[in-house]
Each structure stands twice: as C-alpha cells, then as structure tokens.
Amino acid sequence: MSRSSHVIQPQSRRQFQIQGQVQGVGFRPFVFRLASDLGLSGFVRNEPQGVWVEVQGDFDSIQRFTIAIEQDRPTLANYDRFVFEDIPVKDIPTNSPFEIRASIQRHRRSKAINKTVTVDTAVCPDCLAEMRDPDNKRHRYGLINCTNCGPRFSIITDVPYDRPSTSMAHFKMCLPCMQEYTAPRDRRFHAQPTACHDCGPQVSLVDVHGQPVDGDPYEKTAAMLAAGRIVGIKGIGGFHLAVRADDSQAVQRLRELKHREHKPFALLCRDMDVAQSLVNLTKLAKTHLQENTRPIVLATAKDPNQFPGVNPGTDRFGVMLPYTPIQHLIFDAYEQLDCEPVDVLVMTSANISGEPLIHSNDDALTHMAGICDAILWHDRDIVRSIDDSVLLSMQMSETEEYMLPIRRARGFVPSTLKLPSAVATPGLCVGGELKNTVALVRDNEVILSHHIGDLTHTKSYQYFQTVIEDLCRLHDIKPQWIAHDLHPVYMSSQYARSLAARWDVRLLGVQHHHAHAAAVLAEHKITEPALALVCDGVGMGEDDTSWGGELILSNVADFYRMGHLKPLMLPGGDSAARDTRRCGLAWLSQLPGIDLDQSEIVKRVVTDDASRMMLVNMLKRNVNLHPSSSAGRYFDAVAAILGVCNFNHYEAQAPMALEKLARSNDRDLPSASLYNIKHGVLDLTPLLGALILDDVNAVYGADLFHQQLSRGLAEMAIIQAMQSKIDVVALSGGVFCNSLLTQRVTELLRRANLQVYIHQQVPANDGGLAYGQAAVASARIGGPVSCV
Numbered sequence: 001m002s003r004s005s006h007v008i009q010p011q012s013r014r015q016f017q018i019q020g021q022v023q024g025v026g027f028r029p030f031v032f033r034l035a036s037d038l039g040l041s042g043f044v045r046n047e048p049q050g051v052w053v054e055v056q057g058d059f060d061s062i063q064r065f066t067i068a069i070e071q072d073r074p075t076l077a078n079y080d081r082f083v084f085e086d087i088p089v090k091d092i093p094t095n096s097p098f099e100i101r102a103s104i105q106r107h108r109r110s111k112a113i114n115k116t117v118t119v120d121t122a123v124c125p126d127c128l129a130e131m132r133d134p135d136n137k138r139h140r141y142g143l144i145n146c147t148n149c150g151p152r153f154s155i156i157t158d159v160p161y162d163r164p165s166t167s168m169a170h171f172k173m174c175l176p177c178m179q180e181y182t183a184p185r186d187r188r189f190h191a192q193p194t195a196c197h198d199c200g201p202q203v204s205l206v207d208v209h210g211q212p213v214d215g216d217p218y219e220k221t222a223a224m225l226a227a228g229r230i231v232g233i234k235g236i237g238g239f240h241l242a243v244r245a246d247d248s249q250a251v252q253r254l255r256e257l258k259h260r261e262h263k264p265f266a267l268l269c270r271d272m273d274v275a276q277s278l279v280n281l282t283k284l285a286k287t288h289l290q291e292n293t294r295p296i297v298l299a300t301a302k303d304p305n306q307f308p309g310v311n312p313g314t315d316r317f318g319v320m321l322p323y324t325p326i327q328h329l330i331f332d333a334y335e336q337l338d339c340e341p342v343d344v345l346v347m348t349s350a351n352i353s354g355e356p357l358i359h360s361n362d363d364a365l366t367h368m369a370g371i372c373d374a375i376l377w378h379d380r381d382i383v384r385s386i387d388d389s390v391l392l393s394m395q396m397s398e399t400e401e402y403m404l405p406i407r408r409a410r411g412f413v414p415s416t417l418k419l420p421s422a423v424a425t426p427g428l429c430v431g432g433e434l435k436n437t438v439a440l441v442r443d444n445e446v447i448l449s450h451h452i453g454d455l456t457h458t459k460s461y462q463y464f465q466t467v468i469e470d471l472c473r474l475h476d477i478k479p480q481w482i483a484h485d486l487h488p489v490y491m492s493s494q495y496a497r498s499l500a501a502r503w504d505v506r507l508l509g510v511q512h513h514h515a516h517a518a519a520v521l522a523e524h525k526i527t528e529p530a531l532a533l534v535c536d537g538v539g540m541g542e543d544d545t546s547w548g549g550e551l552i553l554s555n556v557a558d559f560y561r562m563g564h565l566k567p568l569m570l571p572g573g574d575s576a577a578r579d580t581r582r583c584g585l586a587w588l589s590q591l592p593g594i595d596l597d598q599s600e601i602v603k604r605v606v607t608d609d610a611s612r613m614m615l616v617n618m619l620k621r622n623v624n625l626h627p628s629s630s631a632g633r634y635f636d637a638v639a640a641i642l643g644v645c646n647f648n649h650y651e652a653q654a655p656m657a658l659e660k661l662a663r664s665n666d667r668d669l670p671s672a673s674l675y676n677i678k679h680g681v682l683d684l685t686p687l688l689g690a691l692i693l694d695d696v697n698a699v700y701g702a703d704l705f706h707q708q709l710s711r712g713l714a715e716m717a718i719i720q721a722m723q724s725k726i727d728v729v730a731l732s733g734g735v736f737c738n739s740l741l742t743q744r745v746t747e748l749l750r751r752a753n754l755q756v757y758i759h760q761q762v763p764a765n766d767g768g769l770a771y772g773q774a775a776v777a778s779a780r781i782g783g784p785v786s787c788v
Helices: 027-037 061-071 124-131 175-181 216-224 248-258 270-278 283-290 325-336 360-369 458-473 491-503 512-523 571-578 578-587 600-605 609-621 631-641 651-664 685-691 696-722 739-750 766-781
Strands: 011-021 040-047 048-059 078-087 098-099 203-207 231-234 239-244 266-269 294-301 316-320 344-349 374-378 390-395 401-407 419-427 438-448 481-485 506-510 530-540 547-553 559-565 569-572 623-626 675-678 681-683 730-732 755-757
Touching: 011 027, 011 061, 011 401, 027 040, 027 048, 027 061, 027 098, 027 578, 048 061, 061 078, 098 175, 175 696, 203 216, 216 231, 216 239, 216 325, 216 374, 231 325, 231 360, 231 438, 239 248, 239 360, 248 344, 270 283, 270 316, 283 294, 283 390, 283 559, 283 578, 294 755, 325 374, 344 506, 360 374, 360 651, 390 512, 390 739, 419 512, 419 730, 419 766, 438 458, 438 730, 438 766, 458 491, 481 491, 481 766, 491 506, 506 571, 512 530, 512 547, 512 559, 512 730, 530 571, 530 631, 547 623, 547 631, 547 696, 569 571, 569 609, 569 631, 569 739, 571 578, 571 623, 571 631, 578 600, 578 609, 600 609, 609 631, 631 685, 631 696, 651 696, 651 739, 675 696, 685 696, 696 739
Parallel strands: 040 098, 231 374, 266 316, 294 390, 419 481, 481 506, 530 730, 559 681, 730 755
Antiparallel strands: 011 048, 011 078, 040 048, 203 374, 231 239, 239 344, 266 344, 294 316, 390 401, 419 438, 530 547, 547 559, 569 623, 675 681
C-alpha cells in the first residue's frame, strides 16, 4: 500500500498578548503578512493594553510564527511583555484567511490596564525617496509619513492609537490614500497620519499677520533664510525659530527678540557631512545623530568661533540632522534658487526663555509675530508640545564613549523605563523645580514625561499641571500615592500636597540627592548598597540646609550621608545661584586672616563699592547667610574669582565657561593635593589660596579647579569604599553633565578598582529626579524584586 505524499497535520491554536511599543508602528500588518505567508488563520487586533493575536494551523507553522514574531519585528516596535499559550482549536475551515480586526476601545469604567504610546520619529528613507520622486503622488508633500515614521505621541488624543483618536481625525482620506490604508501589505496600512496633497493637512508660508505669502512655501522660506530673515517653522512637537547660522547680525537679532542673550543655540545641519565638518563626532555620537530619534548632540566644535553668537561661553556645538519632511524640503529648495545654499541653520525652540514650547498656530501668531518675519506652518494640530531631546557626547577613553542624556523629550518620550522593583499600586512623581519632568509608575515601569521646564515661570507651572492630567488620562492611571522633593517651597512639592489632599492619597517625600543617586542605580538595576557622588546646584538636605556636593550610601530605598563639600555661607541664599560674586565672596571669607574690607581680590570680584559693602557686611555680621555644600556654587565661586563670569544668565553658564577654559589649558598641573578631608568633609581652602596667586590666569585656574575637585571627590569616595567594603560608585547630579569632571573622577575611581556607573537613560540633572523618586518610592512601598 503506497504512502500518501501529503500528510495533513493536526490543527493547533495559539494566542499571544504583546505589550510595549506595538501600536502605530506597522505591527498588525507585520503580523498579517507573517501569518498569511505561513498559511495560518486567525486574527490580530489592537487593544488598549497592546496587541492580541490568535493563530490557527499546523503546529510547525505556528512554531515558526512564534519564533518570527518574537525575534523579528517592525523598525519602531519594542516589547515590554510577550506571552503566549496554546488554546482550544476553533471549528473553522482550514483555508480561512488571517484577519486584521477592528480595535477594542477603552471603556472608561474598565479596570486600569497597561498601555504604551508610541514615540514620534524622524521621517524614514522610504518616505524621503517618495517625497523627492517627481512621479510620486506625494512629491514634495511636507507631511509625508508611514507606519515606520512620523508623529505619534504629539498627535494622539486617546488609545488605542487609531485615526479617530488623533489630530488627523477630521481629515478624510482620498480614495488612493484609503486604498493604501486598507491594504495589509502596504507600508501605509493603518498609518494613522497618512495623507497626501489632495486630502491631508496643507503646508503654507504666512506673514506675521497670518496672511499667505505667494509662491512655493519651501523656496520662499529658503530664500528668506538665505537673506538673513528669521522664520518660524512648525515641527513635530512645536515651533522652532530658524535663522542662518553664519549671519552674526541675524543671530544677534534673534537673541534680542527672543530675550535669549547668552544661552547657546542648536544647529540644524543639512546632512551628516555638514555636521562632521562642524564638530568632532565619536562613532556612538554619529549613530545617535542618525537614529530615528534625531536628538541634538552636543559635541566639541572643530572651530568654536565659526559662528559668532551661536555658542557663547562654550566650545561645543549642539548639532542635529533634519527629522521632518518640511526641514528636508527647505534644504532641498536651494537647488531651485539662484543663491548660495544655506547648509547650517540656527534652530531654537519658539518660546520665551523659560516658558513652554509654542505648538498651536494661534499662539504662534500671538507670540511669534514680534520675533520672526514669517511662519512656515501647516494645519495638522499638535496635541502636546515636545521639545527636542539633547544628548552629550562623552569620550571617556579611546575605546569607551557614552551619550549622556541632558534633555529627554522628542523621540524618547513616552517610552517606558524599568525599575529594579515593582510596586503594588500606581503612583505619581512630580520631580523638582528646574528642568522639571514628572513620572507615572505602574508595576515596575516608569512613564517619564517630556521636559517641562522651570516651574518658577507661571506658564511652565500651568503646563506642569496639564502634563500630569494628560499622562494620567492617556495611560488610564489613577495614582494611589505621590512622591515629591523634600524642599517645601518647590512648586512641584506644593502641588503634590494639594493634589494628595484632593485625591486622598499617600504622600512620600524623597530627599533630592537620594533621588539622583537612586535614578542612576535604578538605570543599572543595582539594588545592593552602593556609594554615590551627587553633585549639583541645590537640593534640600535632611538638616534643612542646602546640599549639593554629597557622598551618600544608598540602597535605593534609603540612604546615609557619608561626606560632603565644606559648606559655603552664601549671602542671600538662592540669589547666589545667579550672582556668582556672592559665591566668590563666601569662599574668600573662609581664607584665614583675610580682611574682606581691604582685600584686593575682594575688590576685583565685586567692583561696585555699594554692592561689595553690602555683601561684606552680610558676611561679617552673619546676616541672611545660608550654608550650602553645593558643588555648583563652588564652580560659581571660581568663575567669579577668576573673572570668568559674574552672573549666571542661565543655569550652569559659569560652570560651562570654566569647563571650556579648562580643556584649553596646556600648563602642567601640580602633583600635590590642594585640599583636606577630615570627618568626611572635603575642604578646598588650600586650593583657594592657589587660585588667587598673581600668576594664575583664568585658563590655568579653571583646569586646576577641575583637577583638585576631581581628586577630592574621588578620594572621599575611595576612603569610604575601603571602610564600607563597597566597590560600586554612581555619579549623578547636574555637575556631572561636565564631561571633564566626569572623566577625571571616573578615571581616579577606576584606578582604585571601583566600578563606576553614570547615566545613560535619564538626565543626570534634575530632568532625572522624577525617575529617581519613582525608584525610591517603589522600593519603600514594596513589591517583588524585578528580574527585568
């Protein structure tokens, strides 16, 4: 009897639950193509918590499907949870087609479930090719996108991520777009923002009164920029102000109109070749610059003076590559113009310094009319404003490099971050006062918000409240506790108290520097006790004084202060953070035998007689003096004493200027230690005596300060490491955004065979505080330790 050549295998059925960044990334068509190619029946659908898949067919095909869906995924997809189980086979024909079913919408009264919203990404190469193809229907369409690129978080109003839940809801697709949208094998299948010239939002150039400017909008914009005009340009998360970088007069005009006289501007480069001609890029920096997150990358300038007025006080440029179709089309337009192409544009956020990013067309007309000469915009609404992300390129050695987050926003938010331990109930963390971010916590995940800003500005404080409400609604989370900074005057702490009373939930105070330490430890999944050097500008200590140059022992849940910088007695307290002369005098007053009334160095630091007399009297009579162990204030003191900077017009202006000078020093530094460590207190008074010598110029003095501070901090940590038998040291706080200090401290610690950890996912500055608060709160509230 002959054996049949075709054996029908028994049917199996398997279901999958997948959570993470799986909506709005082409995941359902990916599953459809995979299942169809394997001859499987079943379905895939979006749900509020992720994606649900069921497949039925022969066991071997289901196994191949399972391996492929787990290991191969769309470009933008990320899995937080991937589980499957075999279920009973359904009585359906063996040749039933695989289906993409309609999404299940969230019910307001349903139990809270984990939901992930996809980040905004740069336009993909496929869309760019279509945009530049004269025969393509989307030729020169400034809002081209597909399932692999474009806006997501900035346009979504609710989940699941479907077109009716975006700001594209009122744009009805034309027939060709609808055919693509409904074709599972098309790149635009269920690409929610998809559109074209005929049916989608329109890009136009308008004057400051909102009236259309005749002509091609991209060519007109390019021509205006070439002529040195200022143009507002609508991006993914808000408006930018653009001007050609090599026109110093135009750059200065932008500074004056925007009231941003000192802070460096970012640069938008035509392409990678242009960027590499401006800055020294490491291999890792090149990779990040070209990723679909498209951050601003801070890197050392090849010629810091190439663009006068762009980067005062620093030897770095912040460069980025085009990430929206509109930006590409502006650079492309120079091919059609009879003028020299502009390869580098200043591209700065369209807002008054310290206030939230402008993202609506109405606000653009109201607030930008007095700044720019025209506005290139479109009529697709931005639901929430999101700044550009900023990464610092940090070369630790010839073989070791890092990208340190300075601002985590577009392209990274709202992707989730993991915690070492899970928490039983969801919560809210409200961050600090400056560079504020907030965070939602569920299980062992943190949803860290985009950059909000300085809460002392009324509009930023209002936006802070809006972001909390928006994140809670979008992710369907009702916090059962709120973590906040210990500083009672911080606007975030005050709001936390009022919110906790309104919601009737638990409050958890988290010490500022403990949160910094916990953030870097949680990033690296370190749950055992570790030492942490935390250096920043200000943070309320447990003794109600200002801390900021701390060595602490932490296990995430708790901490102990092991050492610190010798406190400065700051006249006027917080005002010393701006007026560096107050810091300089506070440090000089610690010199043995100094006569503050007659000292020449005191007169050099404060040239104004009335101001000097007032500050000296405050110091001598102990009037309104506030102790601070802040490393940031020591940087300010050195900047004032060396005559580098007497006023911080923006946060860390003086430290950045010192770092620039220090890197240019070619004079040999002493081998001796100009500091003392006693009872865990690092005293830099001997260094001060060296800094005020006549032969010490600003360049040498800046480098000497970096050297001695690095040595002192490292030695303080090494002593405690030996005594406590701990070999892990974490570095956090805004001062460790200084790459020179970070490099030197790290090198010294490693020489002592200590493991050093720095931030790689969240900012070392206060932008990472909310994540640190989440780590502390989850450890204190309790829950099983996560293996993720």
